[in-house]
Amino acid sequence: MRDLYLIRHGKPQYPDEHSYCIGQTDLPLSMLGHLQAVLLHEELSDKISAIYCSPLSRAVDTASHIAPALPHLTVSELSERNLGSWDGLSFDKIRQKWPAIYEARGKNPECPIPGAETPLESGTRFSQAISRILHSSDSNIAVVAHTDVISFYLWMLYPEISDIQKFRLPCGSYYHLRVDVEGNAALSDSHYILPHPVLNDELCRMLRNSVDLPQHVQAHSDAVTELACRLCDILKVHGYLFDQQLIRSGALLHDIARLQKHHTKTGGDLFLQLGYPEISQIISQHHGLKETKLDETAIVFLADKLIEETQRVSIEKRFADNLHKCKSPEAMKSHERQLKQARALQDMIQSICYITL
Known part of the structure; x- marks a missing residue:
């Protein structure tokens, strides 16, 4: 058995104080995001031998803090879900331009977004990328990615849990999975882990x-x-x-x-x-x-x-x-x-x- 850590990047730097719909829009880490990434380093750096990440800046920068001494293997399929016409817009603007769809998604988060990848599409490409990574490695590894694709991947492992939202990760947190010799992964803990190391x-x-x-x-x-x-x-x-x-x-x-x-x-x-x-x-x-x-x-x-x-x-x-x-x-x-x-x-x-x- 070996370990797989699925990590959500640190908090990104949004353009202003509004809430934004961010999928593949490429934003850097915020100040808080950098600090979160250092706490991830303190907790995980000595537990992994390889680190893979999404090509988006917020994931690459988080990976750089977590394991500066390791090569960072960027995999495009680990990127966040493409959110189509909404990607990069504030929710205020989205609510104004697509009021009916916005209201419908408030009742059902699976309601389609114009031009966006479906959760199944993004989750499947992420799952396939994780499978390739596991079969091409033999050590404890970390994957720095995004909450939508991670949550759908975990839901695919545990389809008996009906609500995908239960797998969503806060920024700067991770899931710990155990992987067997066949490359099959399972959660070692049903809850995400938010690092809280002692400050020295x-x-x-x-x-x-x-x-x-x-x-x-x-x-x-x-x-x-x-x-x-x-x-x-x-x-x-x-x-x-x-x-x-x-x-x-x-x-x-x-x-x-x-x-x-x-x-x-x-x-x-x-x-x-x-x-x-x-x-x-x-x-x-x-x-x-x-x-x-x-x-x-x-x-x-x-x-x-x-x-x-x-x-x-x-x-x-x-x-x-x-x-x-x-x-x-x-x-x-x-x-x-x-x-x-x-x-x-x-x-x-x-x-x-x-x-x-």
């Missing part, structure tokens, strides 16, 4: 690199991490214990979305979607705490306010140097609130530890 330093740095975070931002995050852990050690001597691995991971990742608008919210939302709520809290609050209390989130917040680029500075200097960025009354109010919080936390730690920060 190496994985945090891989996540940062996957979104092309500039080196100076990464260096700042490393300096914040070092100071946050030092504060943690000082407090430990005085009986205050914190989750230091959470602090390390949160500090290493706190500026993951620095290049994006509203980077604290954006970064926090990303890690909430990835299933790391405590990391999300640290990221989303490193520019303003919901409440001023001494916990892991506050320690990273304070360390960030004591590091300018990679240098240790006073709170007063850090905030004075950033005052010019406040272009609105709201920004000034946030600046003053953060300064007040940072001073309060510093006073709290100095009082506990009898030191001057």
Whole structure:
């Protein structure tokens, strides 16, 4: 017996905030998609000897993260279902142009789309491609493809399950199948698997690199991490214990979305979607705490306010140097609130530890 991993690519980058009908429209990975692909790497890279993928960018890029050291064998038949006239359009536009068909598909997802491959057509070509891949390989393999073709392939293996929708995969997840010597595949688990590896330093740095975070931002995050852990050690001597691995991971990742608008919210939302709520809290609050209390989130917040680029500075200097960025009354109010919080936390730690920060 050997293993087959059927993986849905990471989330693609849609043109805007609307919901789109995407089949063979070629979209790149979004920021979230890159992060999802790195988590897939952490979980699967040491379990496979070969990786096959659809030629669409979102699948190729996901495969590149999962197994950068392996050759990526692109197979055109692994591509997503061609969705005809609807492919690449927003559902708002589809609803306006084909109201009757749109309404009918709401009741029956198998209702035909104009010019599209049928589920049977796309599922059959995908199934035939998987069969050829299995017969031409003899090791544990991964296939990076798409939810429509994967779900129909699995339904063909288990036709007693009437609802194909039950096999649909979220972005960045996979099914694990076992394959016998004859090339017959069967699910090892009836549920898809969404990777959730423990975040360590190496994985945090891989996540940062996957979104092309500039080196100076990464260096700042490393300096914040070092100071946050030092504060943690000082407090430990005085009986205050914190989750230091959470602090390390949160500090290493706190500026993951620095290049994006509203980077604290954006970064926090990303890690909430990835299933790391405590990391999300640290990221989303490193520019303003919901409440001023001494916990892991506050320690990273304070360390960030004591590091300018990679240098240790006073709170007063850090905030004075950033005052010019406040272009609105709201920004000034946030600046003053953060300064007040940072001073309060510093006073709290100095009082506990009898030191001057």
